[in-house]
Amino acid sequence: MSHDRSIRDMVAAVAAGKTSAAELTTHYLDRIAAHDETLNTLISGCADTARERAVAIDAGAAADTPLAGLPIAHKDIFCMRGTRTSCGSRMLDNFVAPYDATVVERLAAAGTVTLGKTNMDEFAMGSSNETSFYGPVRNPWNTDYVPGGSSGGSAAAVAAGLVPAATGTDTGGSIRQPAALCGVTGIKPTYGRVSRYGMIAFASSLDQGGCFARSADDCAHVLQAMAGFDERDSTCVEREVPDYVGALDAQGDDYLKGMRVGLPKEYFAEGLDDASRQVIDAAIAEFEARGAEIVEITLPHTELAVSTYYVLAPAEASSNLARFDGVRYGYRCENPVDLEDLYTRSRGEGFGREVQRRIMVGAYVLSAGYYDAYYLKAQKTRRLIAQDFTNAFENVDLIAAPVTQAPAFKLGEKLDDPVSMYLNDVYTLPASLAGLPGMSVPAGFVDGLPVGLQLLAPWFEEARLLGAAHAYQQTTDWHTKRPAGFE
Amino acid sequence: MSLTADQVRNVARLARLGLDDDQIAEYAGELSNILDVVASLEKADTTDVEPMAHPLDLAARLRADRAVPVTDRDDFQAIAPATAEGVYLVPKVIE
Numbered sequence: 001m002s003h004d005r006s007i008r009d010m011v012a013a014v015a016a017g018k019t020s021a022a023e024l025t026t027h028y029l030d031r032i033a034a035h036d037e038t039l040n041t042l043i044s045g046c047a048d049t050a051r052e053r054a055v056a057i058d059a060g061a062a063a064d065t066p067l068a069g070l071p072i073a074h075k076d077i078f079c080m081r082g083t084r085t086s087c088g089s090r091m092l093d094n095f096v097a098p099y100d101a102t103v104v105e106r107l108a109a110a111g112t113v114t115l116g117k118t119n120m121d122e123f124a125m126g127s128s129n130e131t132s133f134y135g136p137v138r139n140p141w142n143t144d145y146v147p148g149g150s151s152g153g154s155a156a157a158v159a160a161g162l163v164p165a166a167t168g169t170d171t172g173g174s175i176r177q178p179a180a181l182c183g184v185t186g187i188k189p190t191y192g193r194v195s196r197y198g199m200i201a202f203a204s205s206l207d208q209g210g211c212f213a214r215s216a217d218d219c220a221h222v223l224q225a226m227a228g229f230d231e232r233d234s235t236c237v238e239r240e241v242p243d244y245v246g247a248l249d250a251q252g253d254d255y256l257k258g259m260r261v262g263l264p265k266e267y268f269a270e271g272l273d274d275a276s277r278q279v280i281d282a283a284i285a286e287f288e289a290r291g292a293e294i295v296e297i298t299l300p301h302t303e304l305a306v307s308t309y310y311v312l313a314p315a316e317a318s319s320n321l322a323r324f325d326g327v328r329y330g331y332r333c334e335n336p337v338d339l340e341d342l343y344t345r346s347r348g349e350g351f352g353r354e355v356q357r358r359i360m361v362g363a364y365v366l367s368a369g370y371y372d373a374y375y376l377k378a379q380k381t382r383r384l385i386a387q388d389f390t391n392a393f394e395n396v397d398l399i400a401a402p403v404t405q406a407p408a409f410k411l412g413e414k415l416d417d418p419v420s421m422y423l424n425d426v427y428t429l430p431a432s433l434a435g436l437p438g439m440s441v442p443a444g445f446v447d448g449l450p451v452g453l454q455l456l457a458p459w460f461e462e463a464r465l466l467g468a469a470h471a472y473q474q475t476t477d478w479h480t481k482r483p484a485g486f487e
Numbered sequence: 488m489s490l491t492a493d494q495v496r497n498v499a500r501l502a503r504l505g506l507d508d509d510q511i512a513e514y515a516g517e518l519s520n521i522l523d524v525v526a527s528l529e530k531a532d533t534t535d536v537e538p539m540a541h542p543l544d545l546a547a548r549l550r551a552d553r554a555v556p557v558t559d560r561d562d563f564q565a566i567a568p569a570t571a572e573g574v575y576l577v578p579k580v581i582e
Contacts (some may be wrong), residue, residue, distance in 0.1 A: 152565030329567055
């Protein structure tokens with residue numbers, strides 16, 4: 001079936017005239033029409049423009065581009081000119097972006113066809129996709145369960161075969177965690193690798209764009225088109241992008257031989273569910289069987305990650321989200337009596353609960369008298385956490401760990417308990433705070449729900465992550481599994 | 488750490504969030520729980536640790552000060568709640 005083909009095969013088939021962009025687009029749009037009423041992965045559709053674009057590509061509009069005719073979806077956090085870009089919020093329910101994000105522009109220039117914009121936690125704040133103004137996404141492996149978040153729509157859409165690849169963003173785990181919970185491959189690049197221009201800001205020192213697909217090889221194709229310097233993002237790093245796809249092509253069967261893989265003992269301690277642990281252990285045994293050298297390491301400041309993150313991210317969010325004031329774009333309350341009323345009611349009515357909570361935590365920790373105790377202190381503990389990784393990577397080439405403590409939880413289970421939701425992010429936050437690249441790779445199942453193996457590499461070593469994941473996927477088939485009903 | 492309703496009201500005012508009393512009471516409990524988690528930072532020894540503002544410890548890149556074309560005003564104002572003759576409209580500020 002068409003939706004089980006690799007990106008490599010699809011692009012080659014279009015280039016060779018064996019299939020057309022229009023056929024691919026129609027195939028996936030038909031799947032979306034058949035399944036998305038249940039899953040709710042796409043919130044800002046663009047089927048008409050997708051069909052027109054595919055026809056144009058078949059007429060030669062994207063000749064000689066690397067991904068000509070490939071259907072994709074963008075997380076609804078990326079501005080796309082002429083298309084509603086909601087960020088999962090009532091605040092931006094009426095926001096039609098006046099320009100393209102760099103990620104959108106680059107993937108379009110690479111020949112992709114955008115089928116739609118994916119559902120997400122409001123302003124990317126959440127780990128279950130339940131804070132979206134448009135309602136939760138359902139996990140295709142069991143629709144009573146969450147897909148993870150915040151990029152839950154992208155992960156679930158790829159898992160269900162509604163689209164071959166989708167973009168996402170990761171601030172504290174928002175690519176790796178939903179990839180793990182939905183059983184797809186996801187990569188969060190090094191902070192600064194992918195431009196943040198046109199990506200609606202949540203926490204600017206943490207936000208990083210990446211992608212979801214069915215395999216490391218597929219992710220390499222998409223990341224290749226997304227990554228690279230952009231002068232419109234002042235934090236985007238001016239550094240050459242390696243040939244990720246070429247490196248995988250050249251990779252031998254012995255890629256993992258002699259690779260030193262560190263297992264941080266703090267990620268295997270109390271809290272990790274036994275059944276998930278067995279899945280991760282089996283994945284690590286596979287690495288070992290392929291010649292990797294497994295060593296225990298320590299990241300001693302891991303326990304500070306949740307508290308550090310939940311000071312810094314809300315602080316940055318309270319500042320970034322100050323721009324939503326009901327004046328120039330977005331939601332405006334009815335009949336404001338004065339300017340103050342316009343601001344407070346537009347923000348009181350336009351933002352959902354989780355966003356308001358985080359804005360208030362941020363405003364509190366930045367307020368007079370508390371700055372040193374919270375914000376400055378958290379910036380210092382952030383350095384301790386990052387330094388742990390610097391030390392670890394002096395002795396290992398790669399870190400392997402679980403992504404989450406347990407597989408997906410039920411819809412509604414944690415929604416009324418923000419703290420329990422936050423603690424869920426304990427294995428993904430440290431790498432985000434350090435700005436490191438990370439992946440989640442499908443590694444097995446517990447009670448029919450997917451479990452992801454987290455891989456972390458040193459700064460700008462995305463090629464090593466992709467290489468290791470690709471090697472693992474050559475001798476395992478977890479990444480090829482499809483949820484029942486979505487074959 | 489327990490926040491009072493008045494403290495939450497003050498934070499909501501700083502953040503320009505219009506909330507009613509029921510919401511203030513709910514947020515007081517939730518924010519207190521979050522601050523309890525965050526309080527574990529106090530235990531960390533950060534003597535002589537430099538604050539980290541940027542994950543790669545890079546200085547902000549400077550760019551040439553030159554004008555570049557931007558999306559024009561009509562495009563931006565097409566999505567505004569209220570405009571007239573090229574300006575954004577808000578409630579009267581000066582009596």
